[in-house]
Amino acid sequence: MSPADKPVRIGMLGCGVVGSSVARLLLADTAELSTRAGVKMELSRIAVRTIKPYEGINPSLFTTDPFSIVNDPEIDLIIEVMGGIEPARELIMTAIENRKSVVTANKALLASHGAEMFTAAYAKGEDIYYEASVAGAIPIIRPMRDSLAGDFVTRLMGIVNGTTNYILTKMHEDDREFADVLKEAQALGYAEADPTADVEGFDAAAKAAILSGLAFHTRVTVDDVYREGISKITLEDVKIAKSMDHVIKLLAIAELTPADEISVRVHPVMLHKSHPLASVRDAYNAVFVEAESAGSLMFYGRGAGGAPTASAILGDVVAVARHIALNSVGQRETDYADRDIAPIESTKTKFLIRLEVADKAGVLASIATTFANHGVSIQTVNQAGRNDDAEVTIVTHLATEGELKATVESLKKMDAVQNISSVIRVEGATSA
Amino acid sequence: MSPADKPVRIGMLGCGVVGSSVARLLLADTAELSTRAGVKMELSRIAVRTIKPYEGINPSLFTTDPFSIVNDPEIDLIIEVMGGIEPARELIMTAIENRKSVVTANKALLASHGAEMFTAAYAKGEDIYYEASVAGAIPIIRPMRDSLAGDFVTRLMGIVNGTTNYILTKMHEDDREFADVLKEAQALGYAEADPTADVEGFDAAAKAAILSGLAFHTRVTVDDVYREGISKITLEDVKIAKSMDHVIKLLAIAELTPADEISVRVHPVMLHKSHPLASVRDAYNAVFVEAESAGSLMFYGRGAGGAPTASAILGDVVAVARHIALNSVGQRETDYADRDIAPIESTKTKFLIRLEVADKAGVLASIATTFANHGVSIQTVNQAGRNDDAEVTIVTHLATEGELKATVESLKKMDAVQNISSVIRVEGATSA
Structure with missing residues (x-):
């Protein structure tokens, strides 16, 4: 496919560590990235809080008014790398309303207002891509x-x-x-x-x-x-x-x-x-x-850093620019399954519990009984004495958070238990 | 997006370990996969060499004539899992000619006739997707x-x-x-x-x-x-x-x-x-x-197996079905860089060479000289004696294949060298 005549014009919101990496790479590699997208791309505007010199970026690209970018009819694609909830949310919603596709790295915004943004984008036939929001450069x-x-x-x-x-x-x-x-x-x-x-x-x-x-x-x-x-x-x-x-x-x-x-x-x-x-x-x-x-x-x-995050953002930019040129949209997340969230109390894991106890006969038996009374089965026990005290390390079989919490509450009330040093969940290749 | 009215009809070529996995999963999960694609999908025909009963697959889907599938105007998407070069190549080229998109797992065909297939598909505006051809279930x-x-x-x-x-x-x-x-x-x-x-x-x-x-x-x-x-x-x-x-x-x-x-x-x-x-x-x-x-x-x-490979194929099928419904196409491979292939002789790696030599004074020095004469720098030498012979293990610094080959030829001609047991390239975290 030869690049279409009308370029995809890109506006960027924010120019910190990630944004300046994106801008420099996009400006330096425009020709190759355009060939890959099948359409000419052009970084047209960048909104920053304060205009200052950036190496490798033409100063005429900058504005301190981000709304002038999301309201600019000449801009087709918005890269949002300013972070935070507001004004990022309002800017993205305005961009979508104005029929612009969005590439964002803003995990906090996606994790709090994702539904609103996706619904608006899909209603307008625009993409929201966000590869950079999780695990930096890793395609996930x-x-x-x-x-x-x-x-x-x-x-x-x-x-x-x-x-x-x-x-x-x-x-x-x-x-x-x-x-x-x-x-x-x-x-x-x-x-x-x-x-x-x-x-x-x-x-x-x-x-x-x-x-x-x-x-x-x-x-x-x-x-x-x-x-x-x-x-x-x-x-x-x-x-x-x-x-x-x-x-x-x-x-x-x-x-x-x-x-x-x-x-x-x-x-x-x-x-x-x-x-x-x-x-x-x-x-x-x-x-x-x-x-x-x-x-x-x-x-x-790599999960973070300017260049790795820019790699993920530019992969999205190439894909979204291509969709704009083809008048298409990419694969979308779906919410058809609409599953409930399980309360943490019902989650099953194994636990390691470290206790400081008085080192006398019968203590271990009474501790074991406390676990059993709450339906928590013990996988291993390790006792190490030190002076009059002992440290007991217990690993349980699978138990719910609720069962474990109740066990810990009961242990705390036992005279022989001096301290519960830690409770840590256990995952991986141990037998259930 | 609600599934479009006209379903995407799928024909499959081959029904071995991978194909039967694909068919069973596609038939069992049609509703969910259609929701994800945004269009109803339907497995319509399967070409096999010999018709026999397959658990969970309606016998009326089978035909022994694969060309009846790639020539069927009702079929939109071909899954090719028969393997081998011919007739897979001719069937895929015919399918593309008939404006069908293709999902294939056929690495041998892609690695030998990829250019021909991609060129034809792009000319017709069709997708060729092949996630399953490399590393099974791994998205690569x-x-x-x-x-x-x-x-x-x-x-x-x-x-x-x-x-x-x-x-x-x-x-x-x-x-x-x-x-x-x-x-x-x-x-x-x-x-x-x-x-x-x-x-x-x-x-x-x-x-x-x-x-x-x-x-x-x-x-x-x-x-x-x-x-x-x-x-x-x-x-x-x-x-x-x-x-x-x-x-x-x-x-x-x-x-x-x-x-x-x-x-x-x-x-x-x-x-x-x-x-x-x-x-x-x-x-x-x-x-x-x-x-x-x-x-x-x-x-x-997982790099192989019926279900893992089927996972990769069905991810492609969902994407391609979506493109068909949107009258679009996915991202394409490009060949604009058109780089040359480096001859193996110029490739630089480190090498481990194991030699059996006569265990006498001066042998190691003459071996080292042979390496030096061919411009190959030695990183480590390890000599272990056994009776009158010694085994010498040498790891080189970076050298070209050509330099190494010439060194080995010279070593072979030395009287003190009884045998070259192995030559293995070395990669990874060793210093250059």
């Missing part, structure tokens, strides 16, 4: 939505936040405490000054919502995602995990329950070291998908 | 063609043949010889009675041609691919690799040379165990891709 949206369109996903587990994976990797490999590594990560620019969004799992929860919605053909928002971060994980937890051939990872997990509900959650997990996700180190991301026909799949790569 | 065609459309691939390395990866895994983990494991694999049905296509790398070479064509926007055929199989790999080679923290894998490798040519080849490789591909075991496949902006990506999953 397109495989989930397009490649697996003929299959049935049953479960996915992902390392989708690079900052926390970096921190956990350092805790494992250098035997360091969480706070110590976090401080270093902040100094290196791997973690924000306010690290809450990463460390407490909010970023991963937004990505979990996006992926589970695609996987299970249901609208899932970030409010549907159960969430725990890694700030309570101690070096002692890490050492115990390692002694049991496991590693601790912050995972986004989404799976169908036996009742055909969606269980979707983000929390630290003890993962057996033989699991493919266990060897994903540093700031790398990976998503492990199980589907009925395909079996197990894994997608691995 | 779509990520290469669509997700990376805004990026520049520099290199890819893949384990794309499950049979050889199974054999090599057993050799490493159970300390067994090639012939022994092959016999077992044949008994288990993992290897064919005539294992040549797998074991000698022909299957992997076809996949290398397909992937490198996509990666480098150039038509690449199987004849362009340099090929060596694994039948000469001995248990001794495996043991030496392991002793050096490497594993031996059969890899398909495609990379851009400094002269912007494409080096594309299939051969056994000693891979450092820290490389993500090193831990891909048994019949699993994985493709490792390096791109300028995205950095390193890896795609992992």
Whole structure:
């Protein structure tokens, strides 16, 4: 196909680390990318808060008025890389109203207002593409939505936040405490000054919502995602995990329950070291998908950074520009299955519980009885004495969160139990 | 989007392990898959060599005349899973001539006659989709063609043949010889009675041609691919690799040379165990891709089998059915870059060479001189004596195939060199 005469004109909202990467690559490679799209593309306008010089970008492209871009009838395609909910939401909705297709990397917006945006775009016959919103450069949206369109996903587990994976990797490999590594990560620019969004799992929860919605053909928002971060994980937890051939990872997990509900959650997990996700180190991301026909799949790569995110955005830009030229639209997410979200209390996993107890006869028996009374079956018990106290490490068989919580409440009331040091979920290649 | 009134009618050519999986899944899940495609789909005809009962498939669908399907004006979409070059090629070309889109898993046909088929399909405005042709269930065609459309691939390395990866895994983990494991694999049905296509790398070479064509926007055929199989790999080679923290894998490798040519080849490789591909075991496949902006990506999953391959085919069927309903076409491979294929002699890798030599003074010096005379720099030398002989294991720095071949020829002529036991290329995390 030879490039059509009328170019696809592109406006970009935001020009930070990702946006400036997108602009530079798009300007430098316009000819090749246009050949791939089958239509000439042109980066026409860029909205920024303050106009300043950007290397390799013509200053005449900039404006401080983003609405002038989404209201410009000459612009066909909007790249949104400003982030945040407002004004990004209003700008995108205005762009769609004005019949422009949208490429966005805005996971927070998609995970909170996705339904509204998709509905509007589909009504107008426009694309919303968002490959860059989850796991940076890793193709995961397109495989989930397009490649697996003929299959049935049953479960996915992902390392989708690079900052926390970096921190956990350092805790494992250098035997360091969480706070110590976090401080270093902040100094290196791997973690924000306010690290809450990463460390407490909010970023991963937004990505979990996006992926589970695609996987299970249901609208899932970030409010549907159960969430725990890694700030309570101690070096002692890490050492115990390692002694049991496991590693601790912050995972986004989404799976169908036996009742055909969606269980979707983000929390630290003890993962057996033989699991493919266990060897994903540093700031790398990976998503492990199980589907009925395909079996197990894994997608691995860089989850953040200017150039990797720009790669994902430009892949979307080529596809959407092509659809504009062909007067067509791409594959769409569907919500026909409309499944319910399972309450976290009914989610089944295994648990590791570490207890400090008085080291005297009968304590272990009474602890075991407490587990049994709540219907929680014990897989392994390990007791290590120290002076008059003992530390007991228990791994359960599959139990619901509700059963486990009730067990922990009862344990806390026992005189012999001095402290419950940690409760961590266990996933991977251990027998059920 | 509500399914359009006119269904997309599907005809299938072949009904073996993959075809029968496709038919059963498509018949069982028609309603859901149609919702995802946005158009009603209908499996209308299946061509087989001999009509026999298939569980779960209505016998009235079968015909022994495949041309009646590709010439049927009521059929919109052809799934080709018969394999082989002819009559598959003629049937697909006839289908395209009759304005039908095609989904095929036929790697041999694509790697030999791809250009002809793509040119015809594009002239008629039809899709040819072929996700299942490489690495079974793993989404790799779509990520290469669509997700990376805004990026520049520099290199890819893949384990794309499950049979050889199974054999090599057993050799490493159970300390067994090639012939022994092959016999077992044949008994288990993992290897064919005539294992040549797998074991000698022909299957992997076809996949290398397909992937490198996509990666480098150039038509690449199987004849362009340099090929060596694994039948000469001995248990001794495996043991030496392991002793050096490497594993031996059969890899398909495609990379851009400094002269912007494409080096594309299939051969056994000693891979450092820290490389993500090193831990891909048994019949699993994985493709490792390096791109300028995205950095390193890896795609992992089941490379063969009825259901996994059917998953890939049905993802294509949903996409192509959607394009038919929208009167559109999907992203296309391009060949605008039209790069030359680099001769194997100019390809640079490191090599491991194992020599049996007479154990006397000066031998090592004369061997080292021979390497130096051919411009091949030595990274490590390891000499182990046994009686009057010694075994010398040499790992080189980067050298061209041509330089290495010349070195080996000279070594063979030396009196002190009794035998050259093996020459294996080395890739991965060793320093250059």
